Every structure is written in C-alpha cells, then in structure tokens.
Amino acid sequence: MMPLALDIAVAAVALAMLLCAFRLFRGPEVTDRLLALDTLYINVVALVVLLGIRQQTELLFEAALIVAMLGFVSTVALARYLTRGDVIE
Amino acid sequence: MDTLHPLVDALISLMLIIGALFTLVGGIGLARFGDFFMRLHAPTKATTLGVGGVLIAAMVYSWASGRFGVPELLITLFLFITAPVSANLMAKAALHLKVQSKAGRPAVFDDGAETSGKRS
Amino acid sequence: MATGTSHPKRWLAHPFMSAIIAASWLLLQQSFAVPQLITATVLALLLPRALAGFLGPQVKVSSWATVVRFTGIVLWDIVVSNITVAKIVLNPAREPQPAWVPVPLDIRHPNGIALLATVITTTPGTVSCVIDEDRHEILVHALDCSDPAAMAQDIKNRYERPLREIFE
Incomplete structure (x- = not known):
C-alpha cells in the first residue's frame, strides 16, 4: 500500500508546486511572489523527504534540512529587503 | 519496504496522503484567494501541517525499519518554529509596501510604519 | 531586545538552551562517540554565551x-x-x-x-x-x-x- 500512497503524495506535492509557480509568475504584487517562493521551498522539503522514503536513504533527509534552512533565511532576507531597502544595516 | 507490519504500513500511507493533501490545499489556497493577506493564510497553515504529515510518515518509517528518525524530527521542529516568523515578516513587508487588502487598510498602522521592527 | 547589555556574560546562563544545542548536535551526528560528545559540550557552552546579547535574561517558568x-x-x-x-x-x-x-x-x-x-x-x-x-x-x-x-x-x-x- 505504501508505494501507491507515495505515488499519490508525490503527485499531490508536484501539483501544489505547479500552483505555487503559477502564483510566482502571476504576482501581482512582489510580496505574492515572495510568498510563492517561500511555499515552494516548503514544498521542496516535502518532495525531498518523499524521495528519501522512496529511495530508502538517510542522506536526503539532511538535504531537506538544509533546503528548509536556506528557504527560511532567503525569505527573511527578501522580506527585510522589501521592508527596509537593505538586508544588513 | 517489504517487511513492514500491515498496520504500520497503513499508518504511514495515511499520514503520507493526509500530508500531501494538506500541501495541495495550501497550493490551491495560494492560487485561489483574492488578495495577498488571504493568500498568506493558506501556506502558513496548510503547508506546515502538510509537510508535518509527510515528515511524521518519514519518522514512523525510519522507526519501523530500525533507524532513528532524527533529521525528520529536526526538520519538523524547524518548520514549525520558522513558518510564523517568515509569515510575520512577509505581512510586515506587505503592509510597508501598502499592498491592497480586501479587509481595508488597518487604521492603527497608517502613522507608524517603522515602529515594529523589534522582533528580529 | 534592549536588555542585551544590562546583564553580565556568564557561562551556562541558559542551561535549557545549552541542553537543546548539545542534544540536537548529538542527534544530527547520530553517534555518542567521544569526539562528538566533546564537540557538543563546546557548542553548548559557547553558543549561548556568544548569543547572550540576543537572548535576554533566563526565563523562569512558574507552572x-x-x-x-x-x-x-x-x-x-x-x-x-x-x-x-x-x-x-x-x-x-x-x-x-x-x-x-x-x-x-x-x-x-x-x-x-x-x-x-x-x-x-x-x-x-x-x-x-x-x-x-x-x-x-x-x-x-x-x-x-x-x-x-x-x-x-x-x-x-x-x-x-x-x-x-x-x-x-
């Protein structure tokens, strides 16, 4: 049963990523694109974890941890840039 | 993957499906809602629980196959801690840029646009 | 936070945070070998001290x-x-x-x-x-x-x- 569930989950996450991409290209505000990018990062984490289960390797989970951290830092940096005009004062 | 107890297998499958569906709901909300502040709700909630579900499935799978699912636990905690912070920062950026909101513009915010940068 | 400079730097001012740092390091390495234990101890001692200005005073949980x-x-x-x-x-x-x-x-x-x-x-x-x-x-x-x-x-x-x- 698990392989089937994995397939469905990968498909659902991929569809969610497509919807994020739609919002990323559509905008209309720059913050919408930022939100789409942040969501895209979280979805990538989910996708990498799913791949990790499928390929039965521990390595990919650590990759997912790094993706999560990069996503958070870049969201914070971009949001600060939009608010303040610079990232580091 | 072939030696799992049927109950564990069912539990993992259920968590995977629930997680993936909530992730999808987050994506749909992001694409569907009419203004930025409404869109902000979909990913911050649905996606967090969605990824949480997937990660719980991964953790159970690790335990069931005799490993120690720690990175998954750390990812879950990290996402639950950081998601509200990034949502707050994005909302602040949107208010600063005067993004249109269907709920109108909050009255208290008009004079002090830079007063609230303390939570960093 | 404005409380950064008002209290002196001490070792182990945030025991709970030190414990979390040491635990997450050991869990990430997934081993309790001596080098990992030493690294965990050093990190647990150094990081809260280096971040003292951001952390503020130790939180007391009453209930x-x-x-x-x-x-x-x-x-x-x-x-x-x-x-x-x-x-x-x-x-x-x-x-x-x-x-x-x-x-x-x-x-x-x-x-x-x-x-x-x-x-x-x-x-x-x-x-x-x-x-x-x-x-x-x-x-x-x-x-x-x-x-x-x-x-x-x-x-x-x-x-x-x-x-x-x-x-x-």
Whole structure:
C-alpha cells in the first residue's frame, strides 16, 4: 500500500508546486511572489523527504534540512529587503 | 519496504496522503484567494501541517525499519518554529509596501510604519 | 531586545538552551562517540554565551502543568485550524470575509509576546501581522471573521491567559 500512497503524495506535492509557480509568475504584487517562493521551498522539503522514503536513504533527509534552512533565511532576507531597502544595516 | 507490519504500513500511507493533501490545499489556497493577506493564510497553515504529515510518515518509517528518525524530527521542529516568523515578516513587508487588502487598510498602522521592527 | 547589555556574560546562563544545542548536535551526528560528545559540550557552552546579547535574561517558568495543558490546546487547535482553512479553500461557493483584528495585550514579557504571536499564526484562520510593543497590541489578520471584538476576546482567553500564567 505504501508505494501507491507515495505515488499519490508525490503527485499531490508536484501539483501544489505547479500552483505555487503559477502564483510566482502571476504576482501581482512582489510580496505574492515572495510568498510563492517561500511555499515552494516548503514544498521542496516535502518532495525531498518523499524521495528519501522512496529511495530508502538517510542522506536526503539532511538535504531537506538544509533546503528548509536556506528557504527560511532567503525569505527573511527578501522580506527585510522589501521592508527596509537593505538586508544588513 | 517489504517487511513492514500491515498496520504500520497503513499508518504511514495515511499520514503520507493526509500530508500531501494538506500541501495541495495550501497550493490551491495560494492560487485561489483574492488578495495577498488571504493568500498568506493558506501556506502558513496548510503547508506546515502538510509537510508535518509527510515528515511524521518519514519518522514512523525510519522507526519501523530500525533507524532513528532524527533529521525528520529536526526538520519538523524547524518548520514549525520558522513558518510564523517568515509569515510575520512577509505581512510586515506587505503592509510597508501598502499592498491592497480586501479587509481595508488597518487604521492603527497608517502613522507608524517603522515602529515594529523589534522582533528580529 | 534592549536588555542585551544590562546583564553580565556568564557561562551556562541558559542551561535549557545549552541542553537543546548539545542534544540536537548529538542527534544530527547520530553517534555518542567521544569526539562528538566533546564537540557538543563546546557548542553548548559557547553558543549561548556568544548569543547572550540576543537572548535576554533566563526565563523562569512558574507552572509546568500550564505548559503541558497549553501545548495540548495549541496542538489540538493547529489540527482544527488546518481543517477549517482547508474547508474554506476547497469551497468555491463561499467567499471568506477577511478582517483586521487588533488584540490589546496584557502580557508584558517579551518572550511571552513572541510566543503568543507565533501561536496566533499557527492557529485558526489568523496571522499575526504586526507586533506593536509600544502600544502593547498585536494586529491580527483573520481569514474569515464576522466579529473582530469577539475574536480578540477569544484569543485573549484561550492563549494569553495561560501564557501569562507561564511567564509572569
């Protein structure tokens, strides 16, 4: 049963990523694109974890941890840039 | 993957499906809602629980196959801690840029646009 | 936070945080060998000291029973809120009514306010957008809300009261 569930989950996450991409290209505000990018990062984490289960390797989970951290830092940096005009004062 | 107890297998499958569906709901909300502040709700909630579900499935799978699912636990905690912070920062950026909101513009915010940068 | 310079740097000023750092290092390495133990100890001692300016004074938790009860409430509300938001998202016939909800704060502890804002964001249909420490107010955006005053009161009763019991 698990392989089937994995397939469905990968498909659902991929569809969610497509919807994020739609919002990323559509905008209309720059913050919408930022939100789409942040969501895209979280979805990538989910996708990498799913791949990790499928390929039965521990390595990919650590990759997912790094993706999560990069996503958070870049969201914070971009949001600060939009608010303040610079990232580091 | 072939030696799992049927109950564990069912539990993992259920968590995977629930997680993936909530992730999808987050994506749909992001694409569907009419203004930025409404869109902000979909990913911050649905996606967090969605990824949480997937990660719980991964953790159970690790335990069931005799490993120690720690990175998954750390990812879950990290996402639950950081998601509200990034949502707050994005909302602040949107208010600063005067993004249109269907709920109108909050009255208290008009004079002090830079007063609230303390939570960093 | 403004409290950064007002208290002296000490070793192990934040024992709880040191424990978390050491534990997460060991768990990430997935080994309890001697080199990892040494690295974990060094990190647990150095990092809180290096970050002392950001951390502020050590938090004293007055009631652990409340902490457990509050964690339960929040976890339950996270699940409920996800189902609520999912229903709104998946029902194209129903247009939600967004609203701004100002929540006046009685809690004064900075960590308590930060935690309250976090909890608001992770629970039913609400995102805390602005934390105004001068006016003692959190500005919340609600996805679907017809009565902002009732929602503010609900947030205060459900989350702020236990947080005040914990921090004050």
